Amino acid sequence: MLDLVDLKKGKRGAIAKAISVVENDQKEARKLLKKIFKDTGHAMIIGITGPAGAGKSSLINKTAVAMKKLGTKPAVLAIDPTSHVTGGAILGDRVRMSESTDSGTYIRSIASRGATGAVSRSLRNSIRVLEYAGFNPIIIESVGAGQTEVEISNIADITVVVFNPNTGDSIQTIKAGLTEIGDIYLVNKSDLSGANQLFDAVRDFIGDSERNPIILKTSVKKNSGITEFAKALKDMMNSKKKFKKEKDSERLETELKDIVLNNMREKIDDMLHSDKIFSKYLKKLQSKDVDPFEAGDQITKSLLK
Template identity: 45%
Template sequence: MLVRRSLDLNSLASQISGDTVLEGVEPWASRVRALSKALSLLENDPWLATRFLQHPALAKLSTNARVVGLTGLPGAGKSTLTNLIVGRLRKLGKSVAVLAVDPSSTDTGGAVLGDRIRMQDHFCDPQVYIRSMGSRGALGGVSRATRGAIRLIGLLGYDYILVETVGIGQSESEIVSIADTTTLVLMPNSGDDIQLMKAGVLQMADVYVVNKCDLSNPQRMLSELRANSEARGRGNEWTPPVLATSAAEQQGLDEFVDALQKHAEYEHDHPEGRAIKRKRVQTEIATNLLFILEREVQKMVAQVPDAEVNAVQAGQLPAMVVANRLFTEAFAMVQQGKIEKNST
């Protein structure tokens, strides 16, 4: 189901930056309100949002937020841990935003976004911003709008942005290319040593948390994860800490926050860490470029002559030949300068 909405992007941008304030509303609340509306624009119309993000009122702002991803199995306790980590970070005087992604229905687009219910402690704290997002068909554990949302939220100066992914299995590792620190939340019985040998997000996290340690003995899980982790931390490489937590008994939380800070220091202090950050930024540029290209590609494909489509359908022509022709032609046009900048 879709509804139409109107927005004045100039006012919205100047409200986000705080240059103008909604009438009868506190200045900070006004900025938060505008941010919320802008995030909806981002989720629903990424093209308009791309232009909006370049608005002069926003371009003068910058973000220095530390982005922490929390990913893991459904029910591992990501939301509850997020809630507790928000509390710890607030005690350290840090402002925190949370982006909580939950799955959308592929049939209707509808969703029940239920992560926020675990974060009731912080609803009225003006230095905590919580936003739920539907995954809207994206399969990487986050939504397409997540990157842009981090950017926008960061413009309000939050110190930390916690991104809680959809409950994931093994291969949904997009968060690794988004977050500065990715935390994988597991449970004492999440699997044996063979599970932990598998490729995917299990090999990529920066911090491992075995949560719900009050429910069963985590020792085997912890020692297997630590063996994996120590094998990764050769030389100056980061050795991902493996932590035991219990959200119910509030254990291991200080260690968790400490690990997040240590990882930030590592990225800052070591050339290896800075190289990782640089690679992540390059990935972000590439992802955005692919997003722009995808729309151009769809336009090109819509213009392929029926005869050619029919030939592919009849098995007479490989789809790769058509694709290659389209690419060659488009590339030639770009080189001749026929596609103008900002043609969108």
């Protein structure tokens, strides 16, 4: 049985248990959410994304420590591509983040389980568990894979895009849709050659946009730029507070639509499974007596009666 008192106190065992429930047991997750929902929604969500190999985990490790020193209580959810063997998350991130764990930051890898754009469906509720346990901000780390960045920016109050000089095709990457979403752009691994050119390119390409994002250089190896980055995040958390209510309203609307559409999809799947009209039109379609659109329209009409 999950102890809500321990969860409220931020005890690690209780948090781990609650997030496992959210990830693996839909029925219990619903019961848990019913109890904690009113006490959630207050933390700032920071999404950190960018190409694989940009050094996000080590950067987050150092940044979480710096943010703790600034008086915040960060937690980290690292979205991992699902481990094909166990269906769980690959826990490499935890190893790289040991320093921030020691300083009291809670870190959890959660599997993306093939959800669109590698953003886990259980992410929203894992965030709520951490909010209930008193963490703020909650940092989401995602593997930059196409759609993910845009999805992360829908979930996050602040979006950080991380580049590194090693990616080679950096400028192409910059142009590929990441220009719209970042509040902060980081050129990480700035101790490497090519970092200054990349920084200039990012500044020229993105810095002039109306949104006027912050562009910084960081190096975990040289421990440079991390404190500035943490301070920029803290300042931005304060300045974005006034938009949080509006953003949360939009997010809840999206979530509600998702839930309703999922419920409908499941219901329709069940109905189609046993529907005589569906089988009738499927046979007609297979023998090419009707075209797919005609068959679809007829089945839809019969379901909506």
